[in-house]
Amino acid sequence: MTIASVIVDVPAKQTDRPFDYLIPNHLTGIITPGIRVVVPFGPRKVQGFVTALKTESDFEKLKELIEPMDLTPILNQELLQLGEWLTKETLCYKISAYQVMLPAALKAKYEKKLKLSDEVSVEKLSDEIQAAFENRLIISWEEAVKLGCLSLLQKEVVNGSIEIIYEVKERVKKKKLKHVFSPLTKDQLAMEKEQLPVQAAKQKAVIDFFLQEEAPIELRKLLSEMGVASSTIKGLVQKGILSQKEMEVYRDPYEERRFTSTEPLPLTEDQQKVITPILASIEEKRNRNFLLYGVTGSGKTEIYLQSIQLVLQKGKEAIVLVPEISLTPQMVKRFKGRFGDQVAVLHSGLSAGEKYDEWRKIQRKEVKVVVGARSAIFAPFENLGIIIIDEEHETSYKQEDSPRYHARDVAIERASTHHCPVVLGSATPSLESFARAQKGVYSLLSMPNRMNNQALPGVEIIDMREELREGNRSMFSRVLLEKIEDRLKKKEQIVLFLNKRGHSSFVMCRDCGFVVNCPNCDISLTYHRANQQMKCHYCGHEAQVPNNCPECNSEHIRYFGTGTQKVEEELAKILPEAKVIRMDVDTTSRKGSHEKLLDQFQEGHADILLGTQMIAKGLDFPNITLVGVLSADTMLHLPDFRSSEKTFQLLTQVSGRAGRHEKEGEVVIQTYTPQHYSIELAGEQDYDKFYEREMMVRKIHKYPPFYYISLITVSHEELLKTVSVTEKITAYIGSRLSKEAICLGPVASPIPRINNRYRYQCLIKYKREPDLGLALKKMLDYYQKETASGGLQISVDVNPYILM
DNA sequence: AGCACGCCGACT
């Protein structure tokens, strides 16, 4: 085994295959599949993943690999194979598949430098070059570019006076801190203590500490714990009694936090019924996929916790996926509370270094449970006993850029190799999953009752058109206002939910209806209050708000759309006595602010919690008795076949926030389309009826779960080119599919232009097309040249969640 | 993705 097959870190069609390298003698045995290596690739050096070892290669002139970047494989055999599965499933590059499974900190960083050759005499070089190097031997490529003498330098490279050095570096360093320990034995220490002068009390105290504690301790901790100055330690170090060394520590985002430990709760009858088959499947080491359908407040989390408990007893590991976990600190509390430091947490709120450290705890088998967002599904456990996906219907489990994977699919794939169960939990399962449960692909487990049998909150739907007709032009209906005032009087808490998506504040002329659009993208600009500017969310273009309408010159040009800030202002006007906490992107961007705001609300420092999507989930406070949805229909009119489903799910989730404890809850939903079935049925909290209704719509329109869909998006600077390529692709793919498949296109994308590039798409609906993957690959191959040069972009999304 | 190689236009 002297040759290594390596997937290099070059995400391109032509390099999406293994390259072979000779393993230098001194590295034989060290280089194994799954470790990262630095390899020469053309004139430069790149990172690569060793995928296999072999004794022969078809290629004759093999180069030697340069060095390993790991001592032990960073991807185990299972993950290497999972990478191949991902590549096939999502049509992504192998390198992208491997990188997505690892924390971003492990992605290589490349540096390019210029170095004066050893034998060159500096005096002979031109003044400009001498000036560029200013008595140094090495300058960075960026510096050279800034100086603008590239052509001169290029010449020197050709004649050998200057070398180009390529370096591959790690992105994040392991965090190291000064630690103190004693190199002496206890007897020696005791003797040293005797010899210290009487007045060296502090030093003696420190020695006492080390007489008890042998392990090295962080210098900082020692100082604060003993209440001594750093000079005290320094003195001991100088005498040779203590030593210092740099030692690796984990960045622990929850370091300062204490989690009150909890015991398993007695289960309700419902819970007992659903947990039995899950536990059985763990016992039997049998792969089964469960859909745990339990209404809000039915106690799904306790099911997760007790299932994991059995997994841990069996010496196995568990993955728990939670949507954007930083948004539910309560969830972290529950897992850390039950399983303590056996839990690692992975979510987007952590820094790259923190994520890396949590990941290494998993890799080193220091933890048994990971709670995390989407990418935690790749946690490098080797002995999985269960995978749990909470809020299974959440769209954030689908990654929107390459590799466009769905965590649910990955979970099912991994669980089948580990022979363990998958539990998909939701109060409002996705139609896909519920349909699979109906067909028996998943085992359905239902919990139709809330714990303690509280009633689901009563829901009242308010027709805002009616309000308008009767002269109420405010954003609060009279009913809602009345109820708010009532709760304020009773000192109970209120959650107001604003679904801002759909139309956030845009700038519009009141006289002629002109809306300010982005000049590069066919989409309206969003008004940002912080800097009084309009910004495009797709290309970042910024512009001043005009004083007069560019169309009709009217002065009545204003921003529209009710943002949370606007609601807050209006609340302050009509209910000045109410204390409001606002939660949106602006108020929660700072680390930990999310949790702080929620804690404040929980402790009763405010009457009203006003927020966007982020408050729809996980809130579980006893004093909330009223939930108001200010406008239910904003997302209903998005060009997306799932918009009804999303609306229903969101409204149900929000409603579930009310009355989870002794006090009864009430929900008010304001809408302009009260007759829409997703709003009506959310009001009745009737998932089953909604499911039936929506399935009919999906069947008629040939959408999932009746059909699979794949989306091809083509973009190019020229409209004609974009259309003609999409046309050809549609025709080609259509010709290669069976008669049952439907190939729609070319149609303009819902956002027809982004960053001055036109966008057209082809939507494929199909039931069974085993050759579709091949056809798509051939198509991508055919356009390879044009896409490589950057003029043309073609993206393929198998099972897209966003059709834009 | 980079980078080298190569083949045509506008210049000292």
Place this chain on the structure above:
DNA sequence: GTCGGCGTGCTC
């Protein structure tokens, strides 16, 4: 004649 534009093809 040469400098440099970016099209084409290769990287073990």
